[in-house]
Amino acid sequence: MSSSVTDLHAVRAAAARPLTPSLSVDLAPGAKRELTLRNPVMTASGTSSNGLELARLFDINRLGSVLSKGVTLKPRRGNPTPRIVETPAGMLNSIGFQNVGVSKLLSDVATVWETWNVPVVVNMLGDTVDEFARLAQVLDGAPGVAGLEVNISCPNLDVGGVAFGRDPVAAARVVEAVVTSTTLPVIAKLTPDVTDITVIAQACQDAGADALCVANSFVGMSIDVNSRRPRTNRPVAGLTGPAIKPLALRLVWETANAVEIPVIGCGGIMDGRDAVEFILAGATAVQVGTASFRDPFAPIQVLEELVQYCTENGVSDINDLIGAVQVD
Amino acid sequence: MRRAAARVIQTEEIYPGTFVTWYDAPALSQHAKPGQFVMVDAGAERSGLDPLLPRAFSYYRFRYASPHDSERQFALLYSLIGRVTEQMASMQPGDRVWMTGPLGRGFEVRRSAANLLLVGGGVGIAPLVALADAESEHASRSRSIVLCFGARGAEGVYPAELLPPQVEYQVATEDGSMGRPGFVTDLFAEHLSWADQSFACGPVPMFRAMSPIVRRDGMSRPVQILMETEMACGTGICYGCAVFTKRGVKLCCKDGPRFELLDVYPNG
Numbered sequence: 001m002s003s004s005v006t007d008l009h010a011v012r013a014a015a016a017r018p019l020t021p022s023l024s025v026d027l028a029p030g031a032k033r034e035l036t037l038r039n040p041v042m043t044a045s046g047t048s049s050n051g052l053e054l055a056r057l058f059d060i061n062r063l064g065s066v067l068s069k070g071v072t073l074k075p076r077r078g079n080p081t082p083r084i085v086e087t088p089a090g091m092l093n094s095i096g097f098q099n100v101g102v103s104k105l106l107s108d109v110a111t112v113w114e115t116w117n118v119p120v121v122v123n124m125l126g127d128t129v130d131e132f133a134r135l136a137q138v139l140d141g142a143p144g145v146a147g148l149e150v151n152i153s154c155p156n157l158d159v160g161g162v163a164f165g166r167d168p169v170a171a172a173r174v175v176e177a178v179v180t181s182t183t184l185p186v187i188a189k190l191t192p193d194v195t196d197i198t199v200i201a202q203a204c205q206d207a208g209a210d211a212l213c214v215a216n217s218f219v220g221m222s223i224d225v226n227s228r229r230p231r232t233n234r235p236v237a238g239l240t241g242p243a244i245k246p247l248a249l250r251l252v253w254e255t256a257n258a259v260e261i262p263v264i265g266c267g268g269i270m271d272g273r274d275a276v277e278f279i280l281a282g283a284t285a286v287q288v289g290t291a292s293f294r295d296p297f298a299p300i301q302v303l304e305e306l307v308q309y310c311t312e313n314g315v316s317d318i319n320d321l322i323g324a325v326q327v328d
Numbered sequence: 329m330r331r332a333a334a335r336v337i338q339t340e341e342i343y344p345g346t347f348v349t350w351y352d353a354p355a356l357s358q359h360a361k362p363g364q365f366v367m368v369d370a371g372a373e374r375s376g377l378d379p380l381l382p383r384a385f386s387y388y389r390f391r392y393a394s395p396h397d398s399e400r401q402f403a404l405l406y407s408l409i410g411r412v413t414e415q416m417a418s419m420q421p422g423d424r425v426w427m428t429g430p431l432g433r434g435f436e437v438r439r440s441a442a443n444l445l446l447v448g449g450g451v452g453i454a455p456l457v458a459l460a461d462a463e464s465e466h467a468s469r470s471r472s473i474v475l476c477f478g479a480r481g482a483e484g485v486y487p488a489e490l491l492p493p494q495v496e497y498q499v500a501t502e503d504g505s506m507g508r509p510g511f512v513t514d515l516f517a518e519h520l521s522w523a524d525q526s527f528a529c530g531p532v533p534m535f536r537a538m539s540p541i542v543r544r545d546g547m548s549r550p551v552q553i554l555m556e557t558e559m560a561c562g563t564g565i566c567y568g569c570a571v572f573t574k575r576g577v578k579l580c581c582k583d584g585p586r587f588e589l590l591d592v593y594p595n596g
Binding site: 046047048049053054056057069077078080081082083084085086088089090091093095098241242270290292293294295296297 | 329331369377378379380381382426428557558559560561563564565566567568569570572576577582
């Protein structure tokens with residue numbers, strides 16, 4: 001009897017303590033090098049530059065992971081202006097991979113990442129399969145680099161980009177070339193603009209990807225009716241923001257049901273409840289993107305609200321939420 | 329750079345269609361300099377998704393509410409051009425609006441410069457008034473400030489009485505209804521050789537018209553211009569606000585908004 005009283009005390013004491021949920025997630029189970037995040041909140045590539053600006057605003061080490069801006073072998077000037085146009089609850093962008101090139105990224109930026117206590121994943125893009133492989137080789141073993149995100153989904157380029165991501169054979173060739181050129185965990189960032197994303201997802205999984213990011217921006221368009229010209233520098237551009245959230249969520253759910261490897265949800269996440277939706281749909285982690293343009297503290301707020309949701313709903317381990325949506 | 333909910337103090341229409349709102353948010357004004365800007369988050373609530381993106385506004389004026397105050401209030405000047413500015417003008421005293429700032433690189437004035445030439449058009453007047461205010465405070469340096477302003481007609485002219493008394497105000501109107509008939513760039517051409525330093529903010533055609541004037545002068549005198557571009561974030565993370573200069577691709581929000589005229593418009 002006395003032991004059951006003790007148990008009751010223990011239960012009451014536990015209930016009175018604020019629950020500190022376990023937030024750690026594994027993005028590359030079984031990989032040569034691990035990619036374990038202290039929590040599932042990442043930045044989305046192209047929406048936080050290389051993290052240095054955000055690191056001046058808050059403790060960057062609180063995030064689960066930081067994504068670099070997309071990097072190419074050679075420096076790129078990017079597209080002409082206008083590169084940005086706002087649309088209802090979203091925006092179109094056509095930046096065109098303005099970046100300093102991988103050499104300068106490693107010499108000037110990765111040296112800062114090395115001092116951080118947060119895994120930095122480099123988003124990388126080549127015009128050819130061979131360029132992807134060369135980038136993977138250059139980045140392999142570079143101090144400060146914890147993983148690679150293979151960009152086969154950028155809609156704002158004449159060569160490569162989304163063309164790779166729309167063809168399962170081409171997508172698999174790119175992923176395979178990267179995987180065989182690096183010991184780093186490899187994430188394939190998929191395009192949402194395909195008929196059946198599960199075909200591409202499975203092709204990337206079979207080619208050796210450790211995780212999938214679902215998804216990049218949707219290809220969209222906006223026309224100025226006065227000038228009768230597109231409102232971005234190229235006729236079409238990438239649509240992001242809350243406008244695409246239900247679409248991205250559906251893609252995450254479909255993908256997570258079709259593959260064994262972790263899926264990272266990305267698309268219009270503005271707050272913690274949005275993040276929970278993606279995790280329930282099957283995402284192991286989430287990327288916060290356009291929200292940071294409105295409020296650069298958005299990734300931290302998403303994290304805090306995610307923790308609050310877990311605490312309020314008795315979620316002791318975030319992994320219990322992954323794919324826990326009830327559809328029956 | 330800080331993010332804060334600025335409290336609206338008062339709003340006033342200073343000339344037809346152009347408004348000034350005073351805000352209280354010490355975090356946003358404490359270290360702000362003329363030529364820097366804030367991003368105003370139009371959707372007052374985070375759930376307000378349309379408009380989604382914040383908008384950039386130059387600091388227009390600073391003031392202390394009383395002589396004993398150590399913290400400055402600041403003002404923004406804007407024309408009613410869309411949903412965001414309409415919302416700004418309709419906010420009541422005590423209302424709060426989220427802003428991020430101070431952002432960007434503002435004007436740089438040399439200590440030794442005695443004659444300052446300021447050239448503006450439209451709402452481009454805002455950062456120039458901030459600069460004129462700041463430089464008028466240094467009475468001991470005996471600076472001369474000429475501010476040239478251009479508008480289509482008298483109804484669009486910034487009121488002279490709002491400027492510090494030390495500022496010599498020169499106006500050009502395209503329809504000749506006030507000041508000199510013609511363009512503000514005519515006034516700029518007349519004063520360029522007088523100036524030790526020149527500063528400009530206005531529409532792109534104004535900058536383009538200034539470029540040949542500077543080159544014709546033969547000295548290629550530096551002119552600091554304050555630029556405005558499409559911009560999503562204002563904080564250097566989106567890369568939307570590219571400015572193509574002689575020194576490479578720059579970001580308006582982070583590398584600017586202050587640029588050298590001839591770096592951006594070498595040939596008009």
